[in-house]
Structure formats: C-alpha cells, structure tokens
Amino acid sequence: MTAEKSKAGAMQVDIAIIGGGINGCGIARDAALRGLSVYLCEQNDLASGTSSWSTKLIHGGLRYLEHYEFRLVREALMERERLWRIAPHIIWPLRFVLPAHRGLRPAWLLRLGLFLYDHLGGRKLLPATRTLDLFTDETGQPLKRDARIGFEYSDCWVDDARLVVLNAMDARNHGATIETRNKLIGAERSNGVWRLTIEDQLTQAKKIVEAKALVNAAGPWVADILHGKVQSNTQARIRLVQGSHIVVRRLYNHDRAYIFQNADGRIIFAIPYQKNFTLIGTMDRDYQGNPAEVRATEEEISYLIAAASEYFQKPIQRDDVVWSYSGVRPLYDDGASKAQEATRDYVLKLDAPDHNAPLLSVFGGKITTYRRLAEAVLDRFKPYFPNLSAQQTVTADHTLPGGDFPVTGFAALVDDMARHYPAMNHDFLERLCRLYGTRARMILGDATSMADLGEHFGGTLTSREIDYLMQEEWAETAEDILWRRTKLGLVLTKEEQAHLAAVIAKKKQ
Numbered sequence: 094m095t096a097e098k099s100k101a102g103a104m105q106v107d108i109a110i111i112g113g114g115i116n117g118c119g120i121a122r123d124a125a126l127r128g129l130s131v132y133l134c135e136q137n138d139l140a141s142g143t144s145s146w147s148t149k150l151i152h153g154g155l156r157y158l159e160h161y162e163f164r165l166v167r168e169a170l171m172e173r174e175r176l177w178r179i180a181p182h183i184i185w186p187l188r189f190v191l192p193a194h195r196g197l198r199p200a201w202l203l204r205l206g207l208f209l210y211d212h213l214g215g216r217k218l219l220p221a222t223r224t225l226d227l228f229t230d231e232t233g234q235p236l237k238r239d240a241r242i243g244f245e246y247s248d249c250w251v252d253d254a255r256l257v258v259l260n261a262m263d264a265r266n267h268g269a270t271i272e273t274r275n276k277l278i279g280a281e282r283s284n285g286v287w288r289l290t291i292e293d294q295l296t297q298a299k300k301i302v303e304a305k306a307l308v309n310a311a312g313p314w315v316a317d318i319l320h321g322k323v324q325s326n327t328q329a330r331i332r333l334v335q336g337s338h339i340v341v342r343r344l345y346n347h348d349r350a351y352i353f354q355n356a357d358g359r360i361i362f363a364i365p366y367q368k369n370f371t372l373i374g375t376m377d378r379d380y381q382g383n384p385a386e387v388r389a390t391e392e393e394i395s396y397l398i399a400a401a402s403e404y405f406q407k408p409i410q411r412d413d414v415v416w417s418y419s420g421v422r423p424l425y426d427d428g429a430s431k432a433q434e435a436t437r438d439y440v441l442k443l444d445a446p447d448h449n450a451p452l453l454s455v456f457g458g459k460i461t462t463y464r465r466l467a468e469a470v471l472d473r474f475k476p477y478f479p480n481l482s483a484q485q486t487v488t489a490d491h492t493l494p495g496g497d498f499p500v501t502g503f504a505a506l507v508d509d510m511a512r513h514y515p516a517m518n519h520d521f522l523e524r525l526c527r528l529y530g531t532r533a534r535m536i537l538g539d540a541t542s543m544a545d546l547g548e549h550f551g552g553t554l555t556s557r558e559i560d561y562l563m564q565e566e567w568a569e570t571a572e573d574i575l576w577r578r579t580k581l582g583l584v585l586t587k588e589e590q591a592h593l594a595a596v597i598a599k600k601k602q
C-alpha cells in the first residue's frame with residue numbers, strides 16, 4: 094500500500110523504519126508485501142552502515158555451535174537455500190576447507206560439528222561435508238604442510254550491499270517509500286501515532302512523517318535513536334564489536350574458501366573475492382568510538398597478515414594488501430567476556446505504553462537471518478494491525494529483483510545473454526548478470542556493441558550502467574557505485590574514479 098497525506102501535508106504510513114541496512118530494508122519488504130504502507134529513511138546511502146562491511150557469508154556459523162547457539166545456527170542454516178533461491182544472482186554456494194591442525198580442536202570434534210552442521214538445517218541442494226587429504230588434494234597445495242586431514246563443507250556467499258538494495262527495490266515495487274540521505278532527527282508520540290522529524294541531508298529541509306508504528310533498525314546507532322532521538326525508557330544494552338578485513342591479490346587458483354582456527358580462539362577466513370583477489374578476515378574486538386569513523390588499524394591489518402601467513406606457504410606482504418575495511422556489529426550485550434563470544438542472535442525490544450504507537454528496536458542479528466528477523470518483527474506488530482494476522486509472509490517464495498531464474502541457472506543466464514549480445518565481452522556480461530541478474534537486460538537494452546553503451550569509465554563501467562544505478566537503485570555518488578552497487582573501486586584507477594565523481598556531480602546538477 095502507498096502512503097497517504099494528512100490535511101497538513103504530512104506523509105501518513107502504517108510503519109516507519111529508521112535505517113537502510115539489511116534489517117531495515119528486509120522489514121520494509123516484508124511489511125510492504127503484506128500490504129502495509131511503509132516509509133523508510135536512511136541517513137546516508139543504503140548499506141552504508143554495517144551491512145556492506147561483512148564477511149559476506151550466508152552461513153550457519155560453525156563456531157556458534159561451540160557456544161550452544163543451536164536455535165540461531167539451525168535458523169541460519171535453513172535460510173541458506175531459501176535466500177539462494179530468491180536471489181541466485183548475488184548468492185551462490187561456496188565450499189570451505191577446514192584443516193585439522195594438531196594442538197587445536199581435534200579432528201573428531203570438527204567432524205562431529207560438521208555432522209550437526211550438515212543435518213540441522215534442511216539442506217537439499219548444497220553438497221555435504223567430505224574429508225580431504227590435504228597432501229594430495231589441490232586445496233592443500235597453497236598451504237604449509239602441517240595438517241594432513243581437512244574437511245570441506247558448504248555455506249553460501251552473498252553480495253551483502255546488493256542484498257540490501259534489492260530488498261529496498263522490492264519494497265518500493267510493493268508501494269514502500271524509501272528515502273536515502275534522509276535522517277531521523279526527532280520523534281514523539283502524539284494522539285496515538287508517531288510524529289517523526291526527518292531532515293534531508295543534502296538540503297537540510299525538514300518534514301514530518303506520521304506512522305502508526307516505528308521500527309528502530311539503526312544498527313550501531315540503535316541506542317542513539319532509542320535514548321537520544323526517541324527518548325524511550327527501553328532497557329537494553331548494545332555491544333559494539335569491530336570486525337576488520339583485508340583484500341589481497343589472489344593467493345591461489347581454485348574456487349574454495351579456507352576457514353582457519355587461530356591459536357587465540359579466533360577464526361580467520363580466506364575467500365576468493367572479485368575474481369582477482371582474496372578476502373581475509375576477521376579480527377573482532379570491542380569498539381567504543383563513533384561507528385561512522387571505524388577503520389581497520391595497522392595493528393589489525395598486521396594481525397590478519399600474520400594470521401593468514403601462519404597457514405599459507407607464501408607469506409603475505411603488506412604490499413599485497415590492496416584494500417581493507419572495517420565494520421561494527423551492533424550486538425545485544427549478553428555479558429559475554431570476549432567480543433567473539435557475544436551472541437550473534439537478534440533481540441527485539443518492544444515499547445508500547447498504553448498499547449498504542451509501538452516502537453520496536455532491533456539489536457544484533459546477521460545478514461543470514463535478516464528475513465526471519467523481519468518476520469519476527471511483523472509478528473510482534475500483529476496486535477496493532479488487525480488485518481496483518483491473515484497475511485502470511487511471502488518473502489521466502491518471492492524472488493528479489495533480477496533473481497527470477499532457476500536457482501542453479503546462472504551459467505545458462507550468462508549463455509543466454511551471450512547469445513543475445515554476441516558482440517559483447519563475456520566477462521562483462523557475466524559481471525552484469527552477477528550484479529543485476531535478469532535485469533542486466535534493462536542496462537543493455539538495444540545495444541549491439543560495447544560502443545553503444547556510452548562513455549567508458551574503466552573496468553567495463555559505462556554510462557548505461559551508471560544511469561541505471563542512479564534511476565533504479567538510489568546511487569548518488571561515485572562511492573555508492575564503486576564500493577556498494579559494484580566493487581569496481583578495486584579496479585578503477587584514482588584518476589578514473591575522480592573522473593567518474595566529476596561526471597556524476599554534473600548529472601546531479
């Protein structure tokens with residue numbers, strides 16, 4: 094349903110959502126698909142908070158089994174194939190190699206954990222765990238020869254920032270209003286509804302939005318909204334945990350990822366990334382500063398280089414690091430002593446004095462479980478929206494934009510595109526299909542050659558793609574395009590990036 098207007102001109106909706114990360118956009122999609130009118134504001138760009146700084150895994154979280162988080166692991170495992178089915182362009186299976194090193198967790202314990210992992214969560218398409226002889230298997234070749242036995246198991250990869258945008262697009266397709274660069278600066282209950290003051294971050298213009306219910310999905314800023322902007326009495330503590338990654342030139346040639354156990358109890362992943370790179374992370378530690386200013390420090394970068402070099406034959410050098418990034422997990426504070434042990438499960442806190450104008454705040458969660466979190470949020474709102482009880486969630490059956498092709502049909506999609514556009518570079522078509530799925534055709538349209546796609550900005554980025562991103566996906570700056578809608582920031586030179594920024598600034602005038 095679309096929003097209405099009050100006599101004074103204020104937008105009126107059923108649900109207003111603060112935060113355009115995966116949780117906010119997932120809730121917006123679920124609510125819009127169930128027929129509610131929705132408004133979502135994001136102070137910056139979609140996915141500019143934690144949701145684009147993750148390890149990009151749709152995973153059960155093998156290590157959470159050690160903390161007995163069976164409910165979370167089971168729910169997350171079940172989500173893997175559901176999410177893969179609704180977005181097979183941006184989500185795909187990934188096999189992980191776990192070497193069994195002497196002196197760390199014993200091989201039998203790893204095998205037991207992986208047996209549970211294989212059987213807890215309704216796995217149908219993903220292959221089961223197998224045992225490897227790392228002295229003969231190709232996955233052992235790049236590693237030092239100090240573990241002979243390894244295990245290979247399944248999880249999935251996701252383009253996290255695109256998952257956010259696709260949820261926002263689907264919400265918009267079902268009537269939701271999504272506004273980026275718009276910040277909630279104040280909120281009060283008045284006559285049984287929320288009156289929100291929203292400030293446009295580009296023009297500083299202010300407006301009022303009225304909502305029957307308010308969702309605080311501000312991620313690391315959840316407490317700032319709760320106690321600053323809304324002044325709620327809800328008692329909940331948030332624990333900010335920083336996690337950093339480095340991106341290095343590709344360390345090996347096969348398509349499997351590694352999961353290494355570190356002697357200090359941390360887990361390090363090394364994952365094939367964007368064809369020519371390897372992603373290594375994370376190092377987790379408590380964080381006290383402003384979430385917007387979090388950066389990977391030299392100490393963290395050195396830690397990740399040293400940790401991965403423990404396992405690979407060829408040590409990683411500081412010069413191999415082409416990019417690093419850092420994000421802050423907005424975890425619910427369950428009093429765990431170590432950052433890596435704090436629960437990754439989500440917690441929802443409802444504040445509804447006199448049973449009206451509810452405020453629901455989201456703590457913690459994972460990208461993997463965002464859809465289930467959205468269902469749980471809508472369930473909590475059932476008493477406030479009588480028509481909602483009859484509406485079942487359909488978010489697991491309904492594909493995300495561009496994902497309307499068979500779950501294992503990605504190669505066929507690329508082949509089909511190559512037949513339609515025989516003069517276009519194959520890698521380019523594959524890149525577009527990975528980002529936009531079947532919607533890649535909207536970008537290519539009637540073009541018959543690369544020259545028909547307008548100006549070329551480097552790394553096969555063309556005017557057509559930029560126009561598509563600005564018209565359809567809320568992209569407003571070069572950074573939005575280079576680091577969130579695509580990862581071409583890894584490919585374009587500094588000069589090409591500066592030129593792109595100048596062209597976009599001109600388009601915006």
Ligand SMILES: Cc1cc2nc3c(=O)[nH]c(=O)nc-3n(C[C@H](O)[C@H](O)[C@H](O)COP(=O)(O)OP(=O)(O)OC[C@H]3O[C@@H](n4cnc5c(N)ncnc54)[C@H](O)[C@@H]3O)c2cc1C
Nearest residue numbers: 112114115116136142143144148150277312336459460461
């Ligand atoms: C290092 C790291 C690795 C991770 N790896 C994984 C993984 O592999 N798999 C997985 O499933 N999960 C992973 N996670 C967890 C996952 O990334 C987070 O749980 C998830 O992204 C949180 O999303 P969110 O929507 O709650 O928060 P965010 O993405 O931070 O979104 C909140 C948004 O609210 C906006 N906002 C704040 N205040 C206002 C305001 N006043 N007005 C308007 N907007 C506002 C912010 O700008 C922000 O964009 C990882 C997390 C980290 C940090």
